[in-house]
Amino acid sequence: MTSPFDLYKENAGAFDEFIVNSNAQDENWLGLAKSIENLGLSELKRRAIEVEQTQSARGITFTVGGQERTFPLDPLPRIIAYDEWNKVELGLTQRIAALEAFLDDIYGSQEIVRDKVIPKRVIANATQFSRPAAFPLMEYQMRITVAGLDLIRDEKGELVVLEDNLRTPSGVSYVIENRRAMARILPELFENYEIEPVTDYPSRLLASLISQAPSQVSDPLVVVLTPGIYNSAYFEHAFLARQMGVPLVEPRDLFAKGNEIFVRTTKSSRRVDVIYRRIDDEYIDPVFFRPDSYLGVPGLVNAVRAGGVTIANAVGNGVADDKLTYAYVDEIIDYYLHQKPILKNIETYRLEDSDVLSFVVENADRLVIKPVDASGGKGIVIGSQATDQELEEVKAAIVANPRGFIAQRIVNFSTIPTVVGNNIEPRHADLRPFIVSSPDGRYVVPGGLSRVALEAGSMVVNSSQGGGSKDTWIIKGRSRQRIATSSQLQKNSQSQIAIDLAKESAQ
Amino acid sequence: MTSRGSIVLARTAESLYWLGRYMERSESMARILDVHLHEIIGSNDDNEARWSDQMSTVFSFERNVESFDKLALGLSLDETVPSSIRYSIERAYENAKSARDAISLEYWELINVAFGRVSRYTLDQFGHGLFTFYSIIKERCAQGRGLAVSTMNRDAAWHFLNLGYNVEQLDILLRLIIEKRRSKIPEDWVVVLRSIGGHEAFLRATNSPVSEIGSLNFLIQERIFPRSILATMLRISNIVNELLRGLDESQGFSLPPELPRQIARLEYPLASETGEIDLLLDDLWSSHLLMCNFYYETFFSPLSKSNFNYPLRSEVWR
Amino acid sequence: MKWRLEIIHTTKYTYDDDVFSSYNEVRMTPKNTSNQLLLSSSIAVSPRASLYNYSDYFGTSVTYFDLHRRHNNLDITSLSHVELEDPRGRGVRLTPAAMIGDDFRDAFSEYLATTTYTEIPKEIAEATYDSVASLDLIEDRIAVVMDFVKANLAYRSGITKVSSSAKEALGVGFGVCQDFAHVAIALLRSIGVPARYVSGYLYPNTDPQIGESSTGESHAWVEAFVGEWIGMDPSNGVDRINKLYVTVAKGRDYNDVTPFRGIYFGGQSSPPIVTVTMTRRA
Known part of the structure; x- marks a missing residue:
């Protein structure tokens, strides 16, 4: 029998996660390939289509330009080795801890500026530096309750940070739904592998939100705040509210009175203690931000300031995921934690230096140019793929506003086997892990959302621009039920059993 | 049950209420238009003209069209007509989405799929095949109602949804009877009975041929016919009482006397004279409007009376 | 006193x-x-x-x-x-040369950056920069700015709005204290002098007696950093504010105060x- 992987060839230059790992005799990747061979590609696709239809019926969709779309799930999972993941997890928590301290500092005494670790202008001139948010939080509150970082695997195979998303990162609902879908598409593999579960996320998030309720409240009311049914991520907002068992509210359901927030119910109103908000800062409170915005809850920011309510994420986080701030994250980690960064950044050009600016202008066709304050891939120009006109426009834009952009080396990031038509082909994918922070600690969803560019050679993975997704498996070991086929495997599974037994007896 | 579990947002309650109303409206309209369209085949031009007029009034269709076919098409698939079935299905979908966390997965899936299907239909596609369209709608809506009944907890969310269904049922039936009475054509009553799926029920219950006064009796006060005005009002009364039980007594809301008064009145035999029945119908209609207002004041008002109905303004002074 | x-x-x-x-x-x-x-x-x-x-x-x-x-x-x-x-300043004055250093510009970046209110046409900013380039004393440079404001903006209410920018005020040539302050701030920043907006009250009577009431006014003026912050009132052509000026708030522009x-x-x-x-x- 021929395997659909027989014809699989990597893209030149990029690190292919299947080829490298299978050449290294990685049991998990080989096992996956073997299972697909046994199953046959057409059966795999049949199951995937069936699952997609169910997802579509259930409304597991996002909205682009008014159209509801499902987020295509590639039926081949991505596997990340357990040991590597442990290191990534440490790196993520380290990074978030440092950025949390950074936000506290710059919305307080700004010691990092005084100590000249970061120039004042990086903060003062950041569009997302929010002066109305410049007040200390209560000790039980976090600024970055939920973070979703974008990682890519570089040419050498190392996972590096591409972007920090510390405002209202989305995608975690797809992580959970994808796992549920994969259990239906490849049940065989779930029996064989011990995959780290992702379904804990909603309860971890709820626990964090509850722990941040204003003190003295014994049974806090938590709500999820959505802009409404037309928002592109409405499915996720409703999903999280349901999974946490809390009300999903729109701004018009809330009102501020005397520095407390209330929700309008059929039985008059109820005080709200914690708001997990999925509305941008700009639209959250018209007293401060957009006086023309019907979306906001007037008085919310002052209620937060007065300690009457907690909102997660806090207002003003955008200054920490500004892409110019990103260029200083290594310094930020060193400054607040006195540690070496575990996760690397991509080499980034700060355009305020005129020599650097002219270098970037000259080499724009070999670089990626990004607006510092946008998210979702908006405004990004990949030099090697841009038209001459696009290049000229972006050059003019960065010369006019050097603070508004950064430039980075184009990373030929890793590829993963993906079902394309009747073949399996390499496609570029990134990884968005999610980190939930609470005053007691941090939780990283094992794996995260792998977003895959469905066009050959494309590096644009954003769902809004036609990307798909993959379930991401952190495999702890082989499960006990499995009948091992090689001595190597047997050894692994036996040692796993030994570990599990040791754990059980320890409890 | 914890106190948190019993929170129903005013907006969610309103969405559930309208979800129920739009689902019921879609189903009722499909049935009514379907029956009339069938009757028109082999019928005379007078009937067609009269029914066109009646349906235009009942469903607030404000355009002039040359045939019942065209009218039915407009009322079925034209998204620019705010009383069309398609429009109702789209509003039902929006309300379901907005109240997504208060309805069951099964019910939601059905509405989501129905919406997806209807929004792909075009005017030309069903130009000559409205019967198929109506049977799809009727089937989907009936399925939806069944799913709601069988999968939703009997909590406040359910009561608001159910209230919407029943209020719309009452609304359409009253409109239809009042309009049919206006044209004073006795033969129409078979069509009316069929339109609300009550022809067979009538024959079984009364054992007599269809007459105007018999039909009115049956439609207004037949307790064993679930769509009759009395049966519907009794259900509404139960739902509202159930919902009021959940309110703080301090708020001082109680069932308006209108509803028990009308119900008590319908316990007695109807007048045999149609003129008096017309007066009764008008009175029932004003009670219905009063009750609709009461739902807003009592349950949704924290929302509808709230700020955003008034202009948002900003003051900046120098 | x-x-x-x-x-x-x-x-x-x-x-x-x-x-x-x-x-x-x-x-x-x-x-x-x-x-x-x-x-x-x-x-x-x-x-x-x-x-x-x-x-x-x-x-x-x-x-x-x-x-x-x-x-x-x-x-x-x-x-x-x-x-x-x-106000009794310490009289500290930086040379213009000392104000172009990276450290200086960074420390005062908040009061050197252009905001929506303090935007002015590039030509005007450049011309002002050129016209002060040969002056060695920071105060002489500021005097050029104050003269420019005086020559190009006349006090008249009802023409500009609360939302008008410096550019708009210059365009019509009229404005109120808010506009004078924004234009002066824009020009000061364009010649590299950190500048901020001050709101407060102006006492109209230069020699008030104890117990005497006057109708005062809300007012806006400007502070420039020249080694220390000094206050000036471009609407009234006052080089140095005095005890007639009651300060309420300071910021980058009107929006902050x-x-x-x-x-x-x-x-x-x-x-x-x-x-x-x-x-x-x-």
């Missing part, structure tokens, strides 16, 4: 229809500065509301309140006593009736 002033600042809004709720911030409490001591202050609001005070990013005292009962009038009264003397800002739901308001009564008490 010090003196004490009492300031009563009232703002009255009338609405043509009921207002159902409103959310408001008031910045009307004088600051403590090197030449101004706040002795007492209070803010009163009618209809009655509970007031919440905080100090904002720029150190301004802010009073916030929300109203939830129907009303068609809103009165805000700020009463304060301050002790003032003429807005005396009254609110969001409300309901009827339309007519322009507020504002009175400022200033009395010398000692």
Whole structure:
């Protein structure tokens, strides 16, 4: 029998996660390939289509330009080795801890500026530096309750940070739904592998939100705040509210009175203690931000300031995921934690230096140019793929506003086997892990959302621009039920059993 | 049950209420238009003209069209007509989405799929095949109602949804009877009975041929016919009482006397004279409007009376 | 010589229809500065509301309140006593050369960056920069800016709006104190001098007697950093402010110091009736 992987060839230059790992005799990747061979590609696709239809019926969709779309799930999972993941997890928590301290500092005494670790202008001139948010939080509150970082695997195979998303990162609902879908598409593999579960996320998030309720409240009311049914991520907002068992509210359901927030119910109103908000800062409170915005809850920011309510994420986080701030994250980690960064950044050009600016202008066709304050891939120009006109426009834009952009080396990031038509082909994918922070600690969803560019050679993975997704498996070991086929495997599974037994007896 | 579990947002309650109303409206309209369209085949031009007029009034269709076919098409698939079935299905979908966390997965899936299907239909596609369209709608809506009944907890969310269904049922039936009475054509009553799926029920219950006064009796006060005005009002009364039980007594809301008064009145035999029945119908209609207002004041008002109905303004002074 | 002033600042809004709720911030409490001591202050609001005070990013005292009962009038009264003397600078002056260093520009980046209010045409910014380039004293450079404002902007109310930018004011050639301040700030920043917006009150009587009340006015002027912050009033062509000027708030532009800002739901308001009564008490 021929395997659909027989014809699989990597893209030149990029690190292919299947080829490298299978050449290294990685049991998990080989096992996956073997299972697909046994199953046959057409059966795999049949199951995937069936699952997609169910997802579509259930409304597991996002909205682009008014159209509801499902987020295509590639039926081949991505596997990340357990040991590597442990290191990534440490790196993520380290990074978030440092950025949390950074936000506290710059919305307080700004010691990092005084100590000249970061120039004042990086903060003062950041569009997302929010002066109305410049007040200390209560000790039980976090600024970055939920973070979703974008990682890519570089040419050498190392996972590096591409972007920090510390405002209202989305995608975690797809992580959970994808796992549920994969259990239906490849049940065989779930029996064989011990995959780290992702379904804990909603309860971890709820626990964090509850722990941040204003003190003295014994049974806090938590709500999820959505802009409404037309928002592109409405499915996720409703999903999280349901999974946490809390009300999903729109701004018009809330009102501020005397520095407390209330929700309008059929039985008059109820005080709200914690708001997990999925509305941008700009639209959250018209007293401060957009006086023309019907979306906001007037008085919310002052209620937060007065300690009457907690909102997660806090207002003003955008200054920490500004892409110019990103260029200083290594310094930020060193400054607040006195540690070496575990996760690397991509080499980034700060355009305020005129020599650097002219270098970037000259080499724009070999670089990626990004607006510092946008998210979702908006405004990004990949030099090697841009038209001459696009290049000229972006050059003019960065010369006019050097603070508004950064430039980075184009990373030929890793590829993963993906079902394309009747073949399996390499496609570029990134990884968005999610980190939930609470005053007691941090939780990283094992794996995260792998977003895959469905066009050959494309590096644009954003769902809004036609990307798909993959379930991401952190495999702890082989499960006990499995009948091992090689001595190597047997050894692994036996040692796993030994570990599990040791754990059980320890409890 | 914890106190948190019993929170129903005013907006969610309103969405559930309208979800129920739009689902019921879609189903009722499909049935009514379907029956009339069938009757028109082999019928005379007078009937067609009269029914066109009646349906235009009942469903607030404000355009002039040359045939019942065209009218039915407009009322079925034209998204620019705010009383069309398609429009109702789209509003039902929006309300379901907005109240997504208060309805069951099964019910939601059905509405989501129905919406997806209807929004792909075009005017030309069903130009000559409205019967198929109506049977799809009727089937989907009936399925939806069944799913709601069988999968939703009997909590406040359910009561608001159910209230919407029943209020719309009452609304359409009253409109239809009042309009049919206006044209004073006795033969129409078979069509009316069929339109609300009550022809067979009538024959079984009364054992007599269809007459105007018999039909009115049956439609207004037949307790064993679930769509009759009395049966519907009794259900509404139960739902509202159930919902009021959940309110703080301090708020001082109680069932308006209108509803028990009308119900008590319908316990007695109807007048045999149609003129008096017309007066009764008008009175029932004003009670219905009063009750609709009461739902807003009592349950949704924290929302509808709230700020955003008034202009948002900003003051900046120098 | 010090003196004490009492300031009563009232703002009255009338609405043509009921207002159902409103959310408001008031910045009307004088600051403590090197030449101004706040002795007492209070803010009163009618209809009655509970007031919440905080100090904002720029150190301004802010009073916030929300109203939830129907009303068609809103009165805000700020009463304060301050002790003032003429500012006595230390006379520290930087050379223009010292102000182009990266460290200097970074430390003052907040007051050197252009905001929406302080945008001016590039040609004007460049021409101003060129015209001061040969001057060695920072004060001479500032004088050029003040002359430019005087030559290009005349005081007239009713032409510009609260939302007008420096560019718009220059375009029409008229403006009020807010516009004078924005234009001066824009020009100062364009020649590399950190500049900030000051809101407050101006006592109209240069030689007031104790107990004498005058009708004062809300006013806006400018501070420039030349080694220390110095205040100047471009609307009145005053090079150095004195104890007639009561400082309330400082920021990058008007937006950071807005005396009254609110969001409300309901009827339309007519322009507020504002009175400022200033009395010398000692």
